[in-house]
Amino acid sequence: xxxxxxxxxxxxxxxxxxxxxxxxxxxxxxxxxxxxxxxxxxxxxxxxxxxxxxxxxxxxxxxxxxxxxxxxxxxxxxxxxxxxxxxxxxxxxxxxxxxxxxxxxxxxxxxxxxxxxxxxxxxxxxxxxxxxxxxxxxxxxxx
Amino acid sequence: xxxxxxxxxxxxxxxxxxxxxxxxxxxxxxxxxxxxxxxxxxxxxxxxxxxxxxxxxxxxxxxxxxxxxxxxxxxxxxxxxxxxxxxxxxxxxxxxxxxxxxxxxxxxxxxxxxxxxxxxxxxxxxxxxxxxxxxxxxxxxxx
Numbered sequence: 326x327x328x329x330x331x332x333x334x335x336x337x338x339x340x341x342x343x344x345x346x347x348x349x350x351x352x353x354x355x356x357x358x359x360x361x362x363x364x365x366x367x368x369x370x371x372x373x374x375x376x377x378x379x380x381x382x383x384x385x386x387x388x389x390x391x392x393x394x395x396x397x398x399x400x401x402x403x404x405x406x407x408x409x410x411x412x413x414x415x416x417x418x419x420x421x422x423x424x425x426x427x428x429x430x431x432x433x434x435x436x437x438x439x440x441x442x443x444x445x446x447x448x449x450x451x452x453x454x455x456x457x458x459x460x461x462x463x464x465x466x467x468x
Numbered sequence: 469x470x471x472x473x474x475x476x477x478x479x480x481x482x483x484x485x486x487x488x489x490x491x492x493x494x495x496x497x498x499x500x501x502x503x504x505x506x507x508x509x510x511x512x513x514x515x516x517x518x519x520x521x522x523x524x525x526x527x528x529x530x531x532x533x534x535x536x537x538x539x540x541x542x543x544x545x546x547x548x549x550x551x552x553x554x555x556x557x558x559x560x561x562x563x564x565x566x567x568x569x570x571x572x573x574x575x576x577x578x579x580x581x582x583x584x585x586x587x588x589x590x591x592x593x594x595x596x597x598x599x600x601x602x603x604x605x606x607x608x609x610x611x
Contacts, residue, residue: 328495328507335509338488339516345481346517347524352473354534354541357481359571363588364595377474382574384478389578391479392486400486402576403494404583406567414566415587419594421562422570425555426543429490429563430571432556433514438521442546450553451560452500458564459500 326405346434353377358431360422425451470536482575488513491576493567500564562594 346357355377362378369375393399404411422428425447427436432451436444489495489509498507533539563569568576568587576584 326494326498327505328489328492328498328509330507331489331509332512335488335512336516338484338486338490339513339518340520341480341484341487342490342513343484343517343520343524345477345484346521347528348477348480349474350525350534350540351528351531352477352535353470354538356542357477359569359574363570363574363591367592367595368599376471380471380474381478381481384475384480385482385485385575386478386578388479388482388486388575389491391483399579400576401489401492401495402579402581402584403492404567404581405494405497406565408583408586411566411568411583411587412590414562414564414568415590416594416597417562418559418566418569418587419562419591420598421555421558421560421594422591423555423595423598425552425557425559427556428559428571429569434517434521437514437518438525439542441543443543443548443552446548447552447556450556451563454557454560455564456500456502458561459497460503462565463501463504 326403342430342434343438346430346438349381356431356435358427358435360426360428360431364423421451473536481571482578484517485572485575488516490569490572491579496569496572497564497567566590 349355349357362381365374365378366382389400406414418428425432427444427447432444432447437448485491490513495507495509498505499510529540566587568584570591573584573587573591577588
C-alpha cells in the first residue's frame, strides 16, 4: 500500500517530538524513552517515579483527540498487517527494547542527540533489522 | 505542578508523533520498504527531532538542575555489549513485523483503535518475558 511522501508534516512533527524531549529534560531532568516510561508504569517500583510517567502517558493519549478537535480529523492510522503479526511483533518489541535498554525515542531521539556511543550503535542496528524484516516479509515471503 | 508539566510534555510529544506520521504503521513499514513502496518521510521526523533535542539539551544543561528539582539523570554507560546489540536487533525485527514502536503506540491509543491496545498489551507481555528470563538467569547463577 502506497503512502504519501510528507516531508513537511514529518519534519514539523519531529520538531515537536524533540521539543517534548527537551521539555522533559528541562523540567524533570529525564530522558524521554517510551520503553522506560512504559515499563516504569508496568513494574511501578516506587510511587514518586510512577506519577510523572502516568501524567506523561495521559498527555500523549490526549494528543490525537486534540488534533481531532482542532482539525476535525483523527491522525491517519492504517494497519496493513494481521492481528497475529501485531501480537508477535509486540512481544518481540517489548522483549528487545527492554533487553537493549531503549527504542526509537530513548536511543533514537534522545541518545543520538546526546551523542551516546550505545545509542549510535543501537539505532543503525534496529533500523537495519527492521528493514531486513520488512524486506523478507514483503518480498521473499510475499505477505 | 510537576505532574501538569509532565502531562503537557506528553501532549507536545504525542502531538508531534501524530503529525509526523509515526503512529501510522502503513507509513512506518513503507519507510523500511526501500525496494518496494518506499516513503522516506520518517527520515524527516528523526531529523527534526534530533536537531531540536541536540540544541535544546545543550541549552538546558547550562542550568544546575531541572526546574522541578533533583538532578539531570542521563545514562553514563558506554558499554557496547551483546545485550545492547542483541536487544536492539530484536526490537527492530518486532518493529518491522508490527509497524508500531512504543513511543508511537502510546499516543496512538488516543485514536481508540483496538489494534493499538493489542500491540501495547503484547509489548507488556514482552517486558514480562524479559523479566522472567532475567530472573531465571539470576537464579541459575545463585544456585
